[in-house]
Each structure stands twice: as C-alpha cells, then as structure tokens.
Amino acid sequence: MHSLTFLLLLPVIGATIISILPSQSTLIRKTAIITAALTLIYATSFILGFDTSSSAMQFSKIVPWNIRLGTSFALGIDGISFPMVLLATLLSFIAIIASCSITDHSKGYYLLMLLLEGAMLGVFMAQDWSLFYLFWELTLIPLFFLIDRWGGKRRSMASLNFVLYTMGGSVFMLLSLLVLFDATPGHSFAMDAMLEGARALPRETQVLIFLGFLVGFGVKMPIFPIHGWLPLAHVEAPSPVSILLSGILLKMGAYGLIRTAFMLPEAVLSLQTFLMVLALFSLIYGGLLAWRQSDLKGMIAYSSISHMGVVLLGIAALNMAGITGALMQMVAHGLVAGALFLLIGLLYERTHTREITDYRSLVKITPRFAIFISLAFIAAVGMPGTAGFIAELHVIIGAFEQWGWIVLLVSIGVMISAAYAARTMGRLFTGPAYSGSDRSLSHSNMNNISDLQPVELFAASILVFGFLYLGFFPGFALDLIHASATHFSQLFVAIK
Numbered sequence: 001m002h003s004l005t006f007l008l009l010l011p012v013i014g015a016t017i018i019s020i021l022p023s024q025s026t027l028i029r030k031t032a033i034i035t036a037a038l039t040l041i042y043a044t045s046f047i048l049g050f051d052t053s054s055s056a057m058q059f060s061k062i063v064p065w066n067i068r069l070g071t072s073f074a075l076g077i078d079g080i081s082f083p084m085v086l087l088a089t090l091l092s093f094i095a096i097i098a099s100c101s102i103t104d105h106s107k108g109y110y111l112l113m114l115l116l117e118g119a120m121l122g123v124f125m126a127q128d129w130s131l132f133y134l135f136w137e138l139t140l141i142p143l144f145f146l147i148d149r150w151g152g153k154r155r156s157m158a159s160l161n162f163v164l165y166t167m168g169g170s171v172f173m174l175l176s177l178l179v180l181f182d183a184t185p186g187h188s189f190a191m192d193a194m195l196e197g198a199r200a201l202p203r204e205t206q207v208l209i210f211l212g213f214l215v216g217f218g219v220k221m222p223i224f225p226i227h228g229w230l231p232l233a234h235v236e237a238p239s240p241v242s243i244l245l246s247g248i249l250l251k252m253g254a255y256g257l258i259r260t261a262f263m264l265p266e267a268v269l270s271l272q273t274f275l276m277v278l279a280l281f282s283l284i285y286g287g288l289l290a291w292r293q294s295d296l297k298g299m300i301a302y303s304s305i306s307h308m309g310v311v312l313l314g315i316a317a318l319n320m321a322g323i324t325g326a327l328m329q330m331v332a333h334g335l336v337a338g339a340l341f342l343l344i345g346l347l348y349e350r351t352h353t354r355e356i357t358d359y360r361s362l363v364k365i366t367p368r369f370a371i372f373i374s375l376a377f378i379a380a381v382g383m384p385g386t387a388g389f390i391a392e393l394h395v396i397i398g399a400f401e402q403w404g405w406i407v408l409l410v411s412i413g414v415m416i417s418a419a420y421a422a423r424t425m426g427r428l429f430t431g432p433a434y435s436g437s438d439r440s441l442s443h444s445n446m447n448n449i450s451d452l453q454p455v456e457l458f459a460a461s462i463l464v465f466g467f468l469y470l471g472f473f474p475g476f477a478l479d480l481i482h483a484s485a486t487h488f489s490q491l492f493v494a495i496k
Contacts (some may be wrong), residue, residue: 004075009122011118015111032110033258043089055487070188079484084124087334091247092117095166095240097459112142130189151236158236166227173216176209203266213260220253224282234301239345246337275316283309287416296354307333314395320489322398323450332387339376339463356427363429368452377421387470
C-alpha cells in the first residue's frame, strides 16, 4: 500500500535518527545516505500504481485539522507534481552522496539536508493551500543554516539575501491566499474549494490576486527583476546545496505558478502577453549575464534564469505543447543543473578556484571530468538527444501556436547558451597543461588533480543517464504528464 504520508515522513525519521547519534559517529553520513536512498526507492515505487490516463489527484490523504479555519492535512499527486517528487528525491540522494567533503559539524548538516528534503516533498504533495504555505516557509529554515554555516566567504550575506527575498515574496503570496480564502464559500484552504471560489471572482480581482502569486512564486523561480538573491546564494552555498537550490527550489516557484494559473484562468489570459514578454526577457537577460561570468558557479546560476524563462514561456502559452514543454524543462533543467553543480563543485574541491581562466587541458589530466562536464554543457544548450531538446521543442511549438514568429527570439537565448558553453569547454579542456611555475593554480598543480572517484562517478552517471535517457526515450516522462497537461490546456481552450 502506497502512502504519501509515509513518503513525507521518511526524511524526517532519518533526521530524527541522526539527531540522537553521537556527533562524531561514522553512522551519521551512512544514515543520511540510506534514508535518502530509501526515500528515492519508495517514491519510485509509486510509478507502479500511478494511473497515467487520469488527471485527478491520486494516492490522496485528507485529514481535517481545524474545521473552523478550513485547514486540513491533505496530500496527493498528479502528472504535474509526481515528476517533481521523483526529481526531488533523486537530487536529494545525489546531493547527500556528494557531501563527503563536509566534515565540520556533519551531524547538523545531514540533519538539515533531510529536513529540507521533507519540506520540498511537502510543497509538491500538499493539496491544501495552508499546508502548502507551511512547507514553503519551512524550506527557508534549513536552507538559511546550510548556506550560513557551510557556505563560502560571503555566506552570511547570501543566506540573508535569500531569506529576505523569499519572505518578501511570501508576503504577497499570503495576501493573495487570504483574499481567496475570504472569497471561498465555506472559508476553506482546500485547493479544490479555493479553485471554485477563485473562478467565480471578477476578472479584475483575479488579476490582482494572480499578481500577488506571481511575485511570490517569481522570486523563487526566479524571473526578472526579482532574481537578485540567486547568483550570490548559488556561488556561496556548498555545492551539494546548490544542486538542490537550482534543481528543486527553482521548480517550486514554477510549480506554484502552474497551480495558480489553473486556479485563476481569467487572470492568466489577461496577462498572457505580459508573461510572454517577461519570459523572453528573462531568457535572453539570463543568458547574457551567464555569458559575462568568469566564475563557473555564477555562470550556471545565471543560466538558470534563462532556462526558467523557457518554463515561464511554456506556461504562458496556455496550450498542450507549451505546458508539456514547461514541465519537461523543469525536469531537464533539474537534471542538467544538478550535474553541472555537482561536477563544478567536485572540481572546486580539488583546485580551490572557480575562475574559468585558471583552467586548461583537463581532457588530458582528468578525462572523466572532461567527458561528463562536456555532456552536461551540451545538455544545457538543449542539443538533440538530451531532455532539454524535447522540452524546448515543445515550448517553441506551443509559443508559435500562440504568438507566431515572435518566438524566434528564443533562438537568441539558445545561441547565447551555445556561445558560453563552447567558450567554457574550450577553456577547461584545451591548451597545454600548466607547470608548477605558472601563477594560475600555483597552490595546486594542475597535473596533480585527481579524476572522478568511483562514488563521484556513480552520482554523476545517474544524472547524465537521466537527461540522455529522457532525450532519446522521452515517452515515459511525456506519458506521466500527458493527462494533467491536457486537462490544464483544455481549461483555457474552453474559456477562449
């Protein structure tokens, strides 16, 4: 019997076990890895009972909390949330495996990582807006401490910026939720009840409420101009935390925006052109900033703005191809960004530099690094044979159906991505190897860099296999999201 409650509790149980272990125990890391692995395996087992032909919520669990306030403990998954649950459990497992360099206060680190996984799963499975908001805010606590305690030199500023931006956006989200709660018959926070109440509101009111959600979710995606926390947080966070920040936390914003669009269709139709312009600007703007970066982590961080612009464009298209592409891009970017942050983080641990100009000739010295980083950058560009290609193709088709040839602007973002990807691979992998007399990396001779170790190779292989498999055989993912994407698009066809 599959239970979403048990899936939600698994990381919490693991964190509880870690909390009672001695601080110097070697069992701490093993417990975290086993917990993350079991959570991933259990989440994957839901595939066996998941009905891909239905757009309804499945494996639902509803327990009323406070009838007077209209709150309940309600969980469920559909074709929109289930891929995010699988992605969250996979990247959490990879992030914990990649945390072998964390030796200072490791007990607190692994405890917070498991609590973060539980909070992220709660966001994707919640079917009550009060519960959704609770889990949304809970993700801030472990992330703040993970960045502030184990981050880089500017970790305090990065963690504070992240919390202030996200909490500022959450205020707008909360205001929108309270307005909807007041407008809902029976005053309930249940998503189904709020959906009925929201659609009965006048278009102007829906627009104002949606704008509040757009700010709240847009901060987390992030979209221009409320992206200021992203580069600093990614650069200063430990690399395993960056995997979750880029791979999952950004998807929480896009996921929330999809749920909101379904709840407030009149508002989305009114703002459709605005969302398209915002998406295209974010797509090109993020690519240009990534192109200008010499810091590897900063480049990947800014590229995430560009990739999430593709997601926003797919959502704004409000058709079958667009929403399918948006969901596929969320999965593809999670795998690709996770792989890039994993590999760049492992490289940084060996060289203590993220400057592109400090590297060259890795193809001779660390061939496994060279192969995997090259594949990840190729996937980030969206080349055929990768999951990103399937996603971007669907988004382009959906956008063309809606706006015509203006979608050619997407090609500018693709070309910019190709430009900085080619530049980076050229810098990292070509040219003569450094000697000990060179200034660059004089403190860590390039010739002495060790290649990927078996555990690191295992973690990287999972992510690379994931975006290549979905690139060559996308049928499984497309079938998973098809019914929910169809239900989403048909709503707007009916309204138009």
